[in-house]
Amino acid sequence: MQQNDKYIFVTGCAGFIGFHLSMRLLDEGYSILGIDNLNDYYDQTLKYDRLEILKKSKNFIFIKGSIENMELLSSLFKQYEIEKVVHLAAQAGVRYSLENPHAYIQSNLVGFANILECCKEHQIKHLIYASSSSVYGNNKQVPFSVSDRVDQPISLYAATKKANELMAYTYSHLYKLPTTGLRFFTVYGPWGRPDMAYFIFSNAIIKQEPLNLFNYGNMKRDFTYIDDIIESIFRLLEKGLPIDLSPPYKIYNIGNHQPVKLHDFIQVLEDQLGMRANKNFLPIQPGDVQETFADIEDIVKFIDYRPKTNIEDGIRNFVKWFKEYYNLS
Missing domain, CATH: 3.90.25.10 (UDP-galactose 4-epimerase, domain 1)
Structure with missing residues (x-):
């Protein structure tokens, strides 16, 4: 690796979406810096097996660690020239948030705040982060539109994802940090999560x-196949944000x-x-x-891709x- 290589930083790289996205980006010739804490929320063997595939690429660097560790994150942003960030690391699962709420506060709120701070300090070109269709709660109006009010989450998981969107808006507004939030709709496919x-x-x-x-x-x-999710994220990474957005902030539904x-x-x-x-x-x-x-017309129009x-x-x-x-x- 050359010292001046620019990286895309993928958090949660050993997770379901993080693994598939890292594979696609490596295939496209990008250099990936990946982080994952490899926790035991579900079968760790699956995570290690995904990771072994990624490690076959000379353009992939893996760091085992947690995004809640600000000292570690700061050191990574200083050590590597990170150009863009795709933040997929989070404590997943709706039902588990009823059993272990503190895991969601630490990973989804503290961890996300750390990511935002590092992106601000190092003037990252684009932060794409995972939100969730769960923010819509029991929304009666279908299809779900990003213009709908989402102020009544019915799980702590959903509440943390809505909080992520609000936090991202604040950083986009105050510091002109370009952010794109993706409300994923029931992603499925090979190498998926056993809790799904x-x-x-x-x-x-x-x-x-x-x-x-x-x-x-x-x-x-609204089951959405993993390849369609990855194609959409890839196109967003390549294209960036729509021009003349003030603040540089966007949310998309990403469903089928x-x-x-x-x-x-x-x-x-x-x-x-x-x-x-x-x-x-x-x-x-x-x-x-x-x-x-999911109402997906906004993202379909922008990236010219429909699942x-x-x-x-x-x-x-x-x-x-x-x-x-x-x-x-």
Whole structure:
């Protein structure tokens, strides 16, 4: 590595989206500085296996550490010439925020404040950060638009993501830091997170265990395939922010714009796995929302890209990886 190489700093690089984005950026010839604390929120083996793939590239540098550690972050920004930041590290999961709220305060609020400070101090060209569709709460107006009021989060996770957007706005306003927040809508695909519904469903079907369907299966989700997410982030990185934004601040929905009923989603999973699910219908859980549906016209117009992976193709790709990774016949 040359001393004057410029890096894209990817936080949460061993996570689901962080891994796929790092792979794409490395394939495109970028140098990546990645950080991840490799916590045990879900199976660490998956994180280490993703990391091993990334480490095969000579243009990838990995730092094991937490974004809550301001001293570490500051030293990285001083040591490496970081041009842009994609901040994906966070304590994920809606339901877990009911059990361990302090993990969300530390990672999602303290950690994000540290990222903002470092980006401000080192005049980063563009900070792209992960928000979430969960900020919409039980919004009754569909599709969800970024112009909708999102002042009633129904989980602490959602509250921290809304707080991130407000914090980013403040830094964009005060310090002209260019920031783009992405409200992700139910991302799925190979190398996904085991705590996500489609992963849990697949395990239950394979093991012929009861498959819990909350709200009696009457949920709708705007499932968005990982490749479509990565293509969108890549184009945003290449293009930057729309010109003449004052402050230089933007939020986008990043979804598929095609909500799928949970019943239909499970049907596709069953077809691809070649097995029937043992369904167990239960009431809705605290923190869950009944439907997510992204209005994506703003981002489609700006980056000239519309997600194109249908649920059948996406689940087929996931199941293929799932069987290979876990050595399932």
